[in-house]
Amino acid sequence: MKRVFIHTFGCQMNVNDTMRMSEALASMQYAPTPAPESADLIILNTCSIREKAEDKMLSALGRYRQVKLQRGALIGVGGCVAQQEKNRILERVPYVDFVFGPDAIQKLPEIIQRVEADRVRVVETAWVDSEDYVFPRADPNTSRGKATEFITVMKGCDNVCAFCVVPHTRGREVSRPFGDILQEAASLTTVGVREVTLVGQNVNSYRGGVSFAQLLLRTAQVPGIERVRFTTSHPHDLSDELIEAFRVEPKIMGHFHLPVQSGSDEVLERMRRDYTVAEYLERLGKLREARPGIAVTTDIIVGFPGETDEDFEKTYQLTEQVRYAGQFSFIYSPRPKTAAAMREGEWGAVPHEVKIARLERLNALQKKLSVEFNAAQVGQTVEVLVEGASRTDPTRRFGRTSHNTTVNFDGDAPIGALARVAIGAASAASLSGRQVGIDSLPAVVIPDVAAAPEVCVA
Numbered sequence: 001m002k003r004v005f006i007h008t009f010g011c012q013m014n015v016n017d018t019m020r021m022s023e024a025l026a027s028m029q030y031a032p033t034p035a036p037e038s039a040d041l042i043i044l045n046t047c048s049i050r051e052k053a054e055d056k057m058l059s060a061l062g063r064y065r066q067v068k069l070q071r072g073a074l075i076g077v078g079g080c081v082a083q084q085e086k087n088r089i090l091e092r093v094p095y096v097d098f099v100f101g102p103d104a105i106q107k108l109p110e111i112i113q114r115v116e117a118d119r120v121r122v123v124e125t126a127w128v129d130s131e132d133y134v135f136p137r138a139d140p141n142t143s144r145g146k147a148t149e150f151i152t153v154m155k156g157c158d159n160v161c162a163f164c165v166v167p168h169t170r171g172r173e174v175s176r177p178f179g180d181i182l183q184e185a186a187s188l189t190t191v192g193v194r195e196v197t198l199v200g201q202n203v204n205s206y207r208g209g210v211s212f213a214q215l216l217l218r219t220a221q222v223p224g225i226e227r228v229r230f231t232t233s234h235p236h237d238l239s240d241e242l243i244e245a246f247r248v249e250p251k252i253m254g255h256f257h258l259p260v261q262s263g264s265d266e267v268l269e270r271m272r273r274d275y276t277v278a279e280y281l282e283r284l285g286k287l288r289e290a291r292p293g294i295a296v297t298t299d300i301i302v303g304f305p306g307e308t309d310e311d312f313e314k315t316y317q318l319t320e321q322v323r324y325a326g327q328f329s330f331i332y333s334p335r336p337k338t339a340a341a342m343r344e345g346e347w348g349a350v351p352h353e354v355k356i357a358r359l360e361r362l363n364a365l366q367k368k369l370s371v372e373f374n375a376a377q378v379g380q381t382v383e384v385l386v387e388g389a390s391r392t393d394p395t396r397r398f399g400r401t402s403h404n405t406t407v408n409f410d411g412d413a414p415i416g417a418l419a420r421v422a423i424g425a426a427s428a429a430s431l432s433g434r435q436v437g438i439d440s441l442p443a444v445v446i447p448d449v450a451a452a453p454e455v456c457v458a
């Protein structure tokens with residue numbers, strides 16, 4: 001058996017792609033190792049959403065060069081930077097053996113054979129046309145030991161957000177046929193999975209034979225599936241039908257990640273987001289009416305070209321008004337080929353210190369809101385899907401609430417149990433409590449001793 005180490009950067013799509021890479025490589029007798037220094041093959045599954053992500057990948061590559069020198073390990077670069085930079089990676093980094101885009105994962109065995117047999121460096125970044133694209137089917141064995149798993153339902157993005165590199169790295173939207181998704185959910189239940197998160201760059205524009213709302217409702221009906229989640233959404237696709245699904249199906253969890261990006265209509269227009277703040281709030285109001293108490297989280301970019309102090313104040317006020325349960329806020333980072341990068345000079349770049357100051361203010365506000373959101377759970381008994389031992393204290397258990405909030409608790413519920421936990425304390429990031437009962441157990445016993453990690457997520 002040879003050993004492969006895969007370093008995963010970026011989003012859940014990449015984490016899923018890494019699992020598919022592991023499966024493709026298993027057919028070549030490559031077993032995963034958590035230790036890069038003992039690997040025969042090192043793959044970096046990269047992200048290019050912000051410049052920082054690219055910098056992280058370059059510094060990781062520098063570290064892995066040693067393994068190449070000492071063991072002759074092969075080094076491959078996959079993911080979004082690979083798709084964007086193609087053979088420029090080979091030109092810049094002489095010790096990289098191959099480069100492959102997200103559409104070439106199934107070709108990995110063939111690529112590696114060519115590198116090994118012909119001693120050539122390979123670049124494989126061709127798109128597969130939407131009509132020809134076949135989503136790789138997950139092997140449920142890869143998910144053994146887990147109570148919750150991700151299912152890819154679509155890839156690519158047809159939006160034209162001015163800041164975003166994704167349309168350039170993941171191409172046009174392609175939806176996976178709904179029957180395949182339901183089959184995958186059913187196969188995951190055979191290893192004990194009880195919660196699935198449907199993932200794609202823009203899931204609610206899903207068109208795989210049924211609407212996205214229908215897909216959620218049908219997934220919730222798969223025997224053995226107790227919880228359904230999804231990510232990530234664009235506000236302009238938040239349909240009444242999807243909101244209605246939240247009203248009628250309690251297995252759809254009470255969390256909605258709805259990236260707003262900015263609280264200023266002028267900035268939203270330059271971002272080409274296709275909605276106004278008023279429209280966003282109207283959708284959110286309907287959602288909250290359908291599912292009272294739902295946790296709403298968001299993404300925000302500060303320092304988008306031309307963002308004034310007044311624009312930023314509007315973002316700050318929107319955050320206060322919505323009272324998000326959590327948010328990911330980012331400093332704007334110009335990305336190659338995007339409209340905003342090309343027009344930054346015209347719209348006006350925001351100085352770095354101003355961006356930092358805005359980010360810090362927003363983060364401080366969000367921290368306060370997150371604490372308040374979580375503190376409201378103290379004294380309540382909530383349902384938690386148990387995922388294993390607590391990471392901070394292995395004598396305690398760990399899982400998530402319907403709101404997707406992390407809970408560490410005293411108890412003995414096995415992985416996959418739906419436990420009732422009385423919440424005693426809250427912080428901005430998590431809840432703490434004690435088990436007061438178990439509502440149900442998974443159909444199969446999930447061993448608590450986690451297998452060797454399949455992927456290394458950084």
Ligand code: 5AD
Nearest residue numbers: 163164259299300330331332333335
């Ligand atoms: N600069 C900063 N943040 C970005 N995002 C996407 N592109 C950029 C960029 N160029 C953020 C958005 C998106 C999240 C995944 O990353 O907020 O929702």
Ligand code: SF4
Nearest residue numbers: 010011047048049080
């Ligand atoms: Fe990063 Fe976007 Fe690619 Fe995910 S799709 S890896 S977030 S660039």
